Amino acid sequence: MYIAPEKTQTTPRASGASRRELIVGAALVGGSLLVGCSPADIMGSGAPKTDFGAFGPFIKIDADGAVTVMNKHQEMGQGNHAGLSAIVAEEMDADWSTVKVKQSAANAKVYANSLMGLQGTGGSTAIANSWMQLRNAGATARAMFVQAAANVWKVPAAEITVKDGVVSHPSGKSAHFGDLLAEAAKVTPPTSVKLKDPKDFTLIGSDRVRRKDSLAKSTGQAQYTQDVYLPDMLTAVVAHAPRFGGKVTSFDATAALKVPGVVDVFAIATGVAVVGNGVHAARKGRDALKVEWDNAKAETRSSAEMLADYQKIARGELTPSDDKWASFTAKGDAAGQFDGSDVLHATYDFPYLAHATMEPMNCVAQVDGSKCKLTYGAQGHSLDQMAAATVVLNLPGAIEIETLFAGGSFGRRSSWDSDYVVEAVQIAKHVGKFRPVKLVWTREDDMTAGHYRPMAHHAVAVKVGKDGYPAAWRHRVVIQSFAKASPIMASMMVKNNVDATTVEGASGSPYLAATPIVDAQVFTPHNPVSTLWWRSVGATHTAPVMEHTIDQLAARAKIDPVDYRRELYRRAGPAGARHLAVLNLAVEKAGWGKLEDGWTRGVAVHESFGTVVANVCEAKIIDGEPRVRKVTVAVDCGIAIARDQIAAQMEGGTCYGLSAALFGQVTLDKGRPQQTNFDTYRVLRQNEAPQVETWVLPSANPPSGVGEPGTPVIMASLPNALFAATGKPVSSFPLVKA
Amino acid sequence: MAIELEINGVKRQVAAEADTPLLWVLRDELHMTGTKYGCGIAQCGACTVHLDGQPIRSCQTPVGTIGAAKITTIEGLGGAHPLQTTWVKHDVPQCGYCQSGQIMSAAALLAATPKPTDADIDAAMSGNLCRCGAYQRIRAAIKDASGELAVNAKA
Numbered sequence: 001m002y003i004a005p006e007k008t009q010t011t012p013r014a015s016g017a018s019r020r021e022l023i024v025g026a027a028l029v030g031g032s033l034l035v036g037c038s039p040a041d042i043m044g045s046g047a048p049k050t051d052f053g054a055f056g057p058f059i060k061i062d063a064d065g066a067v068t069v070m071n072k073h074q075e076m077g078q079g080n081h082a083g084l085s086a087i088v089a090e091e092m093d094a095d096w097s098t099v100k101v102k103q104s105a106a107n108a109k110v111y112a113n114s115l116m117g118l119q120g121t122g123g124s125t126a127i128a129n130s131w132m133q134l135r136n137a138g139a140t141a142r143a144m145f146v147q148a149a150a151n152v153w154k155v156p157a158a159e160i161t162v163k164d165g166v167v168s169h170p171s172g173k174s175a176h177f178g179d180l181l182a183e184a185a186k187v188t189p190p191t192s193v194k195l196k197d198p199k200d201f202t203l204i205g206s207d208r209v210r211r212k213d214s215l216a217k218s219t220g221q222a223q224y225t226q227d228v229y230l231p232d233m234l235t236a237v238v239a240h241a242p243r244f245g246g247k248v249t250s251f252d253a254t255a256a257l258k259v260p261g262v263v264d265v266f267a268i269a270t271g272v273a274v275v276g277n278g279v280h281a282a283r284k285g286r287d288a289l290k291v292e293w294d295n296a297k298a299e300t301r302s303s304a305e306m307l308a309d310y311q312k313i314a315r316g317e318l319t320p321s322d323d324k325w326a327s328f329t330a331k332g333d334a335a336g337q338f339d340g341s342d343v344l345h346a347t348y349d350f351p352y353l354a355h356a357t358m359e360p361m362n363c364v365a366q367v368d369g370s371k372c373k374l375t376y377g378a379q380g381h382s383l384d385q386m387a388a389a390t391v392v393l394n395l396p397g398a399i400e401i402e403t404l405f406a407g408g409s410f411g412r413r414s415s416w417d418s419d420y421v422v423e424a425v426q427i428a429k430h431v432g433k434f435r436p437v438k439l440v441w442t443r444e445d446d447m448t449a450g451h452y453r454p455m456a457h458h459a460v461a462v463k464v465g466k467d468g469y470p471a472a473w474r475h476r477v478v479i480q481s482f483a484k485a486s487p488i489m490a491s492m493m494v495k496n497n498v499d500a501t502t503v504e505g506a507s508g509s510p511y512l513a514a515t516p517i518v519d520a521q522v523f524t525p526h527n528p529v530s531t532l533w534w535r536s537v538g539a540t541h542t543a544p545v546m547e548h549t550i551d552q553l554a555a556r557a558k559i560d561p562v563d564y565r566r567e568l569y570r571r572a573g574p575a576g577a578r579h580l581a582v583l584n585l586a587v588e589k590a591g592w593g594k595l596e597d598g599w600t601r602g603v604a605v606h607e608s609f610g611t612v613v614a615n616v617c618e619a620k621i622i623d624g625e626p627r628v629r630k631v632t633v634a635v636d637c638g639i640a641i642a643r644d645q646i647a648a649q650m651e652g653g654t655c656y657g658l659s660a661a662l663f664g665q666v667t668l669d670k671g672r673p674q675q676t677n678f679d680t681y682r683v684l685r686q687n688e689a690p691q692v693e694t695w696v697l698p699s700a701n702p703p704s705g706v707g708e709p710g711t712p713v714i715m716a717s718l719p720n721a722l723f724a725a726t727g728k729p730v731s732s733f734p735l736v737k738a
Numbered sequence: 739m740a741i742e743l744e745i746n747g748v749k750r751q752v753a754a755e756a757d758t759p760l761l762w763v764l765r766d767e768l769h770m771t772g773t774k775y776g777c778g779i780a781q782c783g784a785c786t787v788h789l790d791g792q793p794i795r796s797c798q799t800p801v802g803t804i805g806a807a808k809i810t811t812i813e814g815l816g817g818a819h820p821l822q823t824t825w826v827k828h829d830v831p832q833c834g835y836c837q838s839g840q841i842m843s844a845a846a847l848l849a850a851t852p853k854p855t856d857a858d859i860d861a862a863m864s865g866n867l868c869r870c871g872a873y874q875r876i877r878a879a880i881k882d883a884s885g886e887l888a889v890n891a892k893a
Contacts, residue, residue, distance in 0.1 A: 077833030077870045210829055217834025218825035220772020224835060227771035260755065278766035279775070280758045358776050358784060358835040358869050407774070407835030408869050443777045523883035644829060648875070652832055655871025661808070678781035678867060687860035689873035 036417020039117040042381035044109030044447065046395025054185035055144070057110045059088060059692040060102075065165055065178030067094040070104040072111035073130070074121040074379040076413065077407035077652070078707040079645035081212045083127050084134060086641055090203045091138030091196060095165035101212050106381040106401035116311070118382035122414050122533065124609035124705025127641060131702055139193040141184075148183035149175060151452035196699065198639060200723050209642040213405070224407050225376040226440070233364070233436040234263065236427045237282040238443070239272040239291050243298035243671035244450055248272060248291060255288040260359030265289065270419070270428040274582060279440050295671075299528045303668040306527065307349055310457035311476040314347070322526045323484075326497035328507045328685045329475075332517030337472040338461040344556055346460045346549050346718050349732040350541045351665035353453035353534055354681055360446035361420040364438045371393040372425060372512035373434075377406025377705035380414030387418035391425045410535040410656065415451050416482060417530070447681055448673040452666055453482040453534035454502075459543045463517075468557025469567065477503055479541070481524035482531045498522060501533060505542030505608060505712070510572035510579050511550060529668070535656055539712035543606040544661070544733070547716030552729050553601075561720065562587050562603055577607045582614035582634040582697055589695050590616035590632035601631070602721025604713050610704035611637040615654070615713045617690070619721035625736050626722055628658060628690040631714060635694065638701035646706050647694040653710025654692045661715040662736050682736075745770070746814030756802025761785045763801045764811060770875055772812035772838045776867070783866030786839035787811045793846040812838035821845055824879040832870035840866045844880050853884050 025222045055061060069085040069568050081101040089096045103681045104111050108119045115129040116122075142162055150157040152175075156272075161168050168174040177184070198263050203209060216222040241247065251272045253265035261281025265274050272291055276282035312318035337343075363376040365388075372392045378401050379383060385396040405411055424439035441449070456479035465471035479580040481499035484490040493499065499505070503522050534540060554564035565583055569576030583605050595601060598620050605614040618630045633650040640646055663682035675681035719730035743750050743763070752767045759778075764770045773796055776784030780795035787796045788810035815822060820840050825831075831837045832886070840863070847854055847862035854862065859877055868876065 077831075079832065103858070211831070214826040214829050214831050214832065215817075215822075217831035217837050218822045218841060219815070219817045220838045222772075222834050226765075226775060229766075229769045229771075278762060280755070280762040280766065356869060358782070358833065358867065359774070360776075406833060408833040410869070440775075443782075444778075602862075648832060648872070650830065651874055652871035655873060656869070659869075659871075677779055678777050679779060682874075683867060683869065684871065686863040686873050686876065687866065688864075689871065691874055 001388060014455060030564065040108040040112040042396070043118045043385060044107055044397040046419070047107045047109060047397030050105070050107070055141045056189070057104065059092070059141050061177060061181055063178055063181065065095075065176045065181065066100065067097040067165070067177070068100040068102055071101050072104045072119060073126040074115070074377065074403065074406055074409070074413070075103070075213065076121070076377065076379065076409040077212060078126070079642055079648060080126040082209055082641040082645055084130055085212065086203055086209045087131065087134040088138040090143045090201055091135045093164065096203055096208060098165070105402035106378065106385055106399070106403070107397065108382045109397070114384050114571055120380045120382055120414055122379065122411065124611065124707045124709065127703045128610065128705055129691065135195050136193060139195050140189050143190050144184045144187040145177055145180050147187045148180045151248070152180070152183055165398070204641050205639065205643060207643065210644060222405050224359055224405050225364060226407070227358055228364045228375055228404070228438060230436040233438055234275050234431060235278050235282050236275045236424075236437050236439045237279070237286050237442065237501065238268065238270065238272065238423055238439070239286050239289055240445060240449060241271060241293050243293070243295055243300065244530060245298040247294045247297070248295035249294045250292045252290040256285040257289055259285040264431070266430055268423060268430070268721060270423055271425045273430070275431065275437065282440070283442065297528065298671055299668070300671040301668070302670060303352065306668070307455060307457065307527070308530060310455070311347070312523065313478045314457055314459040314476045320525050323524050324497060325521045325523050327519070328498045328503045328510050329518050329520040332472070334474060334517050334519035337463045338474050340463070342464050344462045344464060344549070344553055346552060346729060347731055348458040348541070348545050348548070350456040351667065351733060352455045352529070353660055353664045354447050354666050354675070355410045355412035355451070355534055355542070355728070356447065356678075356681060356683060357408030357410060357412055360443050361412065361441040361449075362439055363421050363424035364436055365424035366434045366436050367392055367425060367428040367608065368432060368434035371434065373400040373402070374421065374424070375402040376404060376421070376483070377409070378403045378414055379406060379409050380418065383416070384418045384421045385416065387422050388425045391422060394430060396590050411533040412451060415532055416472065416486060419449070419451065443678070444676045447666070447676055449708050450456035450530035451532035451565070452474050452529065453540055454482065454531035456541045458567065460545065460549050462549065462553060464553065464556060468559055469571070470511065470515040470553065472518070473515045475506060475520035477506065477522040478523060479522065480527065480529070480531045482533070484524055484526065499524060501538045503542065504538035505606060508607075509546050510576035511546055511576040513573065514568040533668055535653070536708040536711040539606055539608040540660070540715065543604065543712035543718040544719060547604040547606065548719045548723070548730060551720045551723055555723070555727070562592055565603070565605060572654060578612045578636050579607065579614070582612050582636050585695055585697055586614035586616050586632055586634035589634065589693070592616070598725070600721045600724040602717040602719065602724060604716035604720060606709070606713050606716065608709045608712060611635060611706060611709040613650070613709045613713045615717050617714060617717040617721055619718055621722070621725070626662060626718060627688065628714070628718060631690050631692045633692060633694045633710060633713070634697060635706065635709070636697040636699055637706050637709070638699050638703040640696045641703055643696060646696055649706040650694040650710040652690040653708065654714045655689055657711035657714040658690070661718050661733060663734050665734050665738070743801070743804060743809060744801040744806065745809045746811060746850060752801070754801050757800050759797050760787070760799040760801050760809070761796040764796065770811055770813055773836060774835055774838055776836065776839075782836070783843060784836050786842040786866065788842060788846060789801060791846065791849060793843050812842060815841065815845060819845065820883040821848065821879065824882040828875045828879045828882065830870055830872050830875040830879050836866060836868045838869065840876055844876070848882070854880065
């Protein structure tokens with residue numbers, strides 16, 4: 001649920017979104033040699049010429065006047081079908097009840113994410129980057145219908161009004177968009193249009209903005225990659241190396257080829273592909289396959305050994321030669337500040353996390369020579385086009401993508417190496433003749449294939465001033481960098497040896513802004529385990545670290561944790577203004593102070609991707625495990641477009657973060673992932689899910705995203721609630737040990 | 739081998755090995771795609787269908803063991819089932835991939851227990867994972883369909 005705004009306020013934004021820059025960097029991977037070209041030009045090169053029609057690439061109008069909005073982004077659950085189409089409908093004054101949404105083609109020249117420079121969905125940017133683009137598209141189409149009516153009725157355009165897809169004149173003349181379609185299509189689109197004053201919005205922010213896909217998704221009719229069945233299609237599974245960095249030495253396909261329904265077995269770069277008629281046959285074929293693996297370059301340590309190394313690195317007892325310490329925030333003279341008894345020391349350990357989307361990774365590919373079509377839940381369109389183009393030797397824009405619904409992503413479907421897409425293209429290339437091949441990853445493939453949220457260790461030392469507040473803050477982060485995993489990406493995405501995704505949320509923290517002396521550094525050891533952004537990225541570890549450290553500082557100073565934060569936000573100035581506002585709203589709505597029967601409250605506030613979220617959770621240890629019964633969320637995401645979907649993302653983001661905080665971990669034993677399916681990778685279930693109540697802070701700022709920012713906050717407020725109960729700080733995740 | 743199955747009231751002939759899970763017969767043989775693959779080991783519930791009205795995990799049900807039992811899938815609910823109506827009313831789905839299984843588990847629950855308590859819902863629905871975390875809306879939609887709106891329904 002949400003609360004209607006009582007008043008509108010504008011407060012300054014503190015920080016930008018580092019991930020956007022990173023993905024721009026990724027876009028330039030292929031273009032770094034092409035001076036003078038934009039990433040979108042490069043990624044779009046080879047795209048077929050397309051006539052988008054009179055109303056441009058984002059709007060199609062049927063003969064009956066019904067409006068279809070073309071969504072350049074992936075709808076993977078986050079509700080952008082609703083929000084993006086509402087932006088168009090608002091400015092166009094279309095009939096919302098008949099507005100439809102379709103996935104656009106992949107074409108970076110037309111459908112680039114303006115915050116990335118290429119086509120892709122991530123960083124909670126779908127609404128933010130489309131806001132002005134779709135308002136302008138809607139207003140332009142509206143102006144064309146107004147001019148068409150003026151031409152037909154021979155009245156001044158200024159006297160014409162539009163409502164719910166009906167164009168009217170005070171004389172009594174009126175017509176539906178459909179009636180005026182032919183005439184409107186002849187009108188030259190105006191070069192500039194007047195946009196609505198947000199106070200005049202009638203659809204945006206209203207209860208009418210609901211999902212467009214709920215019926216299809218409640219009847220089994222929504223189509224996902226797994227549901228694609230094309231004539232003559234084959235199904236492929238891949239035997240992957242059991243350890244990261246492992247390679248195929250040799251394989252014996254004799255038994256596999258005897259399995260009924262198996263049609264081919266062959267090596268690809270990442271393993272051995274088994275191709276058959278359907279999943280069951282292909283899996284049985286893979287079970288019968290014998291593969292020898294070369295582990296010479298594979299990771300063979302356990303994750304416990306790796307973490308012990310991280311801790312040694314943070315303490316200065318070990319300095320691997322593959323990286324150097326890099327400063328991400330520094331001010332004042334930190335020398336000698338952290339030796340006394342007035343220093344709080346805290347350390348935190350974070351495991352690898354799998355995304356564990358409900359639909360495992362998959363992709364349908366067709367290849368004939370350099371011709372390639374992909375049908376799947378594409379999220380990183382341009383990067384995948386580039387990767388596929390490299391396999392079939394074509395221009396990126398020539399790779400055709402038909403985008404389907406994705407059964408969850410949480411970052412996983414847009415990977416920097418397009419891992420599963422490349423596998424599908426390699427297999428389809430081997431099969432050839434444009435014959436469709438559906439690559440299916442089993443749950444076990446999905447969970448053991450890496451691209452995890454990186455394991456991390458933080459060591460924090462805070463010198464406490466006489467007033468109880470931080471006087472000096474030393475911070476050491478040890479974590480893998482996925483940007484640095486690829487030399488070309490590293491050259492584009494890493495500044496001063498800092499991969500911003502490894503420290504975002506610590507860098508830019510209002511608490512560091514409020515502290516006079518700061519020495520914050522990061523070290524990124526390399527290993528073959530692949531890692532990736534995971535819903536809210538750096539905030540998955542920086543939010544718990546910053547927020548739990550604050551609660552420990554507040555306890556040491558004997559100051560209430562809410563009051564302690566308020567004071568720090570005041571000291572932080574503009575960097576803390578929006579934090580203060582959501583904190584106050586969350587605490588007001590949740591209540592604060594003692595609860596009955598052993599329940600305790602915890603609070604946390606964190607900004608990610610331009611959105612600031614505060615939450616207050618109510619927790620208790622029951623039967624040896626923490627339980628959360630209620631979470632009150634306050635969110636500042638600028639102008640609220642789809643209010644109920646903001647609430648849905650806070651509910652879902654909270655469950656996703658809670659699941660990870662309680663149970664999430666992938667551990668390695670001699671390099672092999674120990675969690676292979678939902679029996680060993682425990683996730684939150686219905687009986688463990690809290691009630692989440694969402695309050696949206698009124699704002700006149702442009703909208704920012706909500707897909708990710710709800711997730712990290714519960715990972716911090718829950719430890720704080722447990723600390724309030726026990727006085728024992730949390731120092732490692734997950735909270736429930738396997 | 740040739741196997742006859744009764745699915746959503748219609749007799750279907752399929753050619754499949756007897757050990758093939760019902761899930762893959764529904765999907766790869768019959769292209770009935772509403773029933774989803776999520777884990778393959780009966781841990782996530784995405785593949786839930788009814789066998790003679792009882793919710794079962796089709797990924798762990800060899801097609802050779804079904805015999806004359808009547809199979810009902812999400813397609814068999816018809817689209818206007820009270821749960822499908824409340825699922826839409828509460829905008830329950832996010833990615834939507836788990837929702838066929840959620841609804842099939844909930845439909846079996848309501849058939850047996852028309853007015854489920856929170857404890858009933860926990861017991862019947864905790865085998866169905868939703869990684870998007872739509873759990874509170876699932877609960878609210880079940881209660882709404884049972885004629886009893888969830889006290890704390892926020893949707």
